[in-house]
Amino acid sequence: MKKSNYSTSVIISVLVHVLFIVLLLWGADFTFEKKQAVGNTIQATMIDPAILNQQAQHIRQQRQAAKNAELARQARLQQQTAALEAQRKTDAERIRQLKEDKLTAEKATREAKKRQQVQQQQAIEARAKADAQAKADAKVKADAKAKVAAKAKADAKVKADAKAKADTKAKADAKATADAKAKVDAKAKADAKAKADAKAKADAKAKADAKAKAEAQAKQDAALNDMLSGLEAENEQRDGVKDQHIADELAKYSSRFKGLIQQNLLVDQSVKGQECKLRLRLAANGLVLNVSQLAGNDTLCRAAKSAVLQVDVFPMPDDPNVVKQLREINLTVSP
Structure with a gap:
């Protein structure tokens, strides 16, 4: 292609x-002056060879x-071509390195995701175990409550039977008194x-029954207080487990957020x-409302904020x- 352009330039230069030369020759004076002379004499104007040599030299x-200009143009083209090729190789190497870095980051993300899945499974198993323990504790509580209710019901029945017996006896005593008065x-x-003796005996019995009831009630109250103390301790333990669960979930989802940003x-x-x-x-559904830079490298932070906006919606847990x-969470991003 370069050789063809050079030949074309040379041909055009030769034609010009x-x-x-033709124009120079055309402008030369080739007219013949007619003079009266003796004989047939031809007079002509001669072209100076020095002028022709000068024109040929020019x-x-x-x-x-023209040849030197063409060689200079070809040299410039070669330099430009070499520079473009060097730039292309530099850009290709940079793109290759970026792709390699991204593949490395994706591999690390996959490994982190596997670890997160294992941790999540362990958390699910721990939660299931805690739920089973809570159900067992609730059953123990329900059984204790049922026992207290049964005892209270039994005590009420004993009290009712005693009252019925006292009422029956009072009626019998009244009838006997009336019969005795009518007879004699x-x-x-x-x-x-x-x-009077019967009344004194009844009062003594009532006093004894009241004392027995008070003692039984005191025992019930003591048992109930012990049970409530145990329940309060269990509630405190469950609150500690709940706080630990929230902390574990925060750590887990923070790691997931970082993984999505790294991708x-x-x-x-x-x-x-x-x-x-x-x-x-x-x-609440994980949609990104705002992302701001707190500290760090400005170039990295710009890329990190762009990565956050590409994620758009982050996964959120079920626990409110x-x-x-x-x-509202702070994250540290490091490539």
């Missing part, structure tokens, strides 16, 4: 010079100048004494070893207490 100089007025005093993070080697601290504000903690 030939045309220039043509050769123009040809050499003389026995009125004796019957009155018998009635979309595109940076070069210039920010390797740098860190960027971000603050994320999320909706954990969601509340995750809606």
Whole structure:
């Protein structure tokens, strides 16, 4: 292609010079002056060979100048071609390195995801175990409550039976007194004494029953207090387990958020070893409402914020207490 362009330029240059010579020859004076002379004499104007040599030299100089210009143009083209090829190789190497870094990051993300899945499975098993323990504790509580209720019912029945027996006896005593008074007025005093004795006995029995009831009630109250103390201790233990569960969930979802950001993070080697601290504000469903830079390398932070916006919606847990903690969270991103 370059050789063809050079030949075309040379041909055009030769044609221009030939045309220039023709024009010079055309402008030369070839007219013949008619003079009266003796005989047949021909007079002609001669062209100076020095002029022709000068024109030929000028043509050769123009040809050499055109050739030199063409060689310079070809040299510039070669330099530009070499520079473009070097730039292409540099860009290709940079793209290859970025792809390699991304593959490495994706591999690390997959491994982290596997570890998270194992941890999640362990957390599910622990939660199932805790639920089973809570059910067992609830059954123990229900059994204790049923026992207390059964005892209270039995005590109430004993009290009712005693009252019914006392009522029956009082009726019998009243009937006996009336019969005795109707039969013998003389026995009125004796019957009155018998009635008084019976009343004293009944009062003593009632007093004994009241004392027995008070003692039974005191035992029930003591048992109930012991059971309530045990339940309070269990509730405190469950609260500690709940706080630990929330902390574990926060750590797990923070790690998942970092993994999602790393998947979309595109940076070069210039920010390797740098860190960027971000603050994320999320909706309850994980939608990104705002992301801001707290500290760190500006270049890395710009790439990290772009990666967050590409994620768009982060996964959120079912526990509302954990969601509340995750809606505004600080993360540190490091490539």
